[in-house]
Amino acid sequence: MSTAMSLNPERRNEIVVLIHGLGRSSCSMLRAGFWFQKAGYRVAYISYPSRTISIAAAVKNHVAPSLEKLAHRTDPSKFHFVTHSLGGIIYRAWAAQAEADYPLGRSVLIAPPNNGSEIADRVRHWPIARALMGPVIQELGTDENSTPRSLGPAIGEVGVIMGDQAKLPFFRHWLGPQSDGVVTVAGGKIEGLKDFCVMPAGHALIMWRPRILKAAEHFIREGCFPASCRR
Numbered sequence: 161m162s163t164a165m166s167l168n169p170e171r172r173n174e175i176v177v178l179i180h181g182l183g184r185s186s187c188s189m190l191r192a193g194f195w196f197q198k199a200g201y202r203v204a205y206i207s208y209p210s211r212t213i214s215i216a217a218a219v220k221n222h223v224a225p226s227l228e229k230l231a232h233r234t235d236p237s238k239f240h241f242v243t244h245s246l247g248g249i250i251y252r253a254w255a256a257q258a259e260a261d262y263p264l265g266r267s268v269l270i271a272p273p274n275n276g277s278e279i280a281d282r283v284r285h286w287p288i289a290r291a292l293m294g295p296v297i298q299e300l301g302t303d304e305n306s307t308p309r310s311l312g313p314a315i316g317e318v319g320v321i322m323g324d325q326a327k328l329p330f331f332r333h334w335l336g337p338q339s340d341g342v343v344t345v346a347g348g349k350i351e352g353l354k355d356f357c358v359m360p361a362g363h364a365l366i367m368w369r370p371r372i373l374k375a376a377e378h379f380i381r382e383g384c385f386p387a388s389c390r391r
Contacts, residue, residue, distance in 0.1 A: 171200045173237040174265060175230065176380065178203065179223070181245030181271075182210045182293060188367065192242055195373040196380075201240070204230055210246060211294035215307050219254045227254075231263070238265030240380050244367040245343070246296065248272025248320075249308050255315040266317040266354075266383060268376040270367050273343045274320070274350045276302035276309055278334055302347075313352030319379040321372055321389075322348040323361035340366060355379060357389035 176196040178189040186205035193203045208222035227239065239262070243251045248269035258264070273280075280300035283289040289297055299307040323340030331341060338345040342363035349356060361369050378386045 172202065173235075174240060175202045175204050175234065175236045175238070176240045176242055177227070177230075178205050179241065179243040179247035179250055180205075180207065180210075181243075181247050182296065184210070184244070189242075189244065191368045192373055192376070195370075196242070196377065199377050199381075201380075202234070202236075208250065210296065211292070214295050215246075215250060215253050215299055218250050219257070223250060223254045224258075236263055238263050240265040241267040242270065242367075242376050242380070243267070243272065244270045245272060245363065246300075248274065249300075249311070252311045252315070253307065256311050264316045266319070266380050268319050268321060268379050269348070270321045270372060270376065271323055271340055271343050271363050272308075272320060272348055273300060274308055275347045276300055276306040277343065277347070278302060279331055279342065282334060314350055314354075315352070317354045317383055318352065319355040319357065319376075319385055320348045320350075320353055321357045321359060321366070321375060321385070323363060323366045324358055325360050325362045327362035327364070354383060355385045355389075356391055357385040358391070359389060 178192055180188045186207045197203050206223055206226045208218040241251050277300045280297055281302055284297045322345045324338055324345055326339050326341040335344050340363040345358055357375055366372055375385050375389055
């Protein structure tokens with residue numbers, strides 16, 4: 161976890177927390193961090209060993225302790241969150257058990273498998289998938305008992321950005337025409353969202369695209385996505 165100080169007096173006590181996806185590290189969120197730092201926010205990166213632990217373990221051993229230390233050290237007025245893919249499920253799992261008086265701001269989940277993953281349904285029993293993705297692959301199915309579907313409605317002011325450019329043709333026939341190649345557009349919708357946005361992007365690098373980051377910043381600042389986003 162690392163932080164960067166804000167120079168904007170209006171936002172200097174607000175922190176944007178960045179959580180990466182499966183098989184990634186905090187480096188994958190660096191562009192988002194630079195973007196929000198330039199916008200005047202302090203930034204924090206939370207990392208977790210996504211290929212070796214469960215979602216619950218990621219929350220208990222990495223997210224919760226990191227946020228507790230950050231809150232104690234900085235006493236922020238608000239914690240905002242921007243996440244990619246599995247990071248959105250990690251965030252939702254944390255938010256579902258966070259104390260009510262936690263200074264929760266707004267959250268943007270980019271390409272989250274909020275209703276589970278059709279890909280996980282098909283590959284979670286493959287030895288190579290278990291080796292590459294770890295125990296979390298067993299949690300990410302679309303059945304009612306999967307972790308994403310057990311987390312309930314969105315908590316707080318949450319916006320979701322989904323991509324609709326399937327640049328990984330291997331999975332396209334499993335997901336249909338409306339997906340980012342890994343997660344379907346419909347798979348990002350859950351009850352309680354404040355806004356929902358679809359933009360032309362593929363899953364792997366969606367969090368690096370300036371249009372995506374501009375939309376995420378707009379939501380963190382205004383509580384909605386810009387009019388240019390497709391709902």
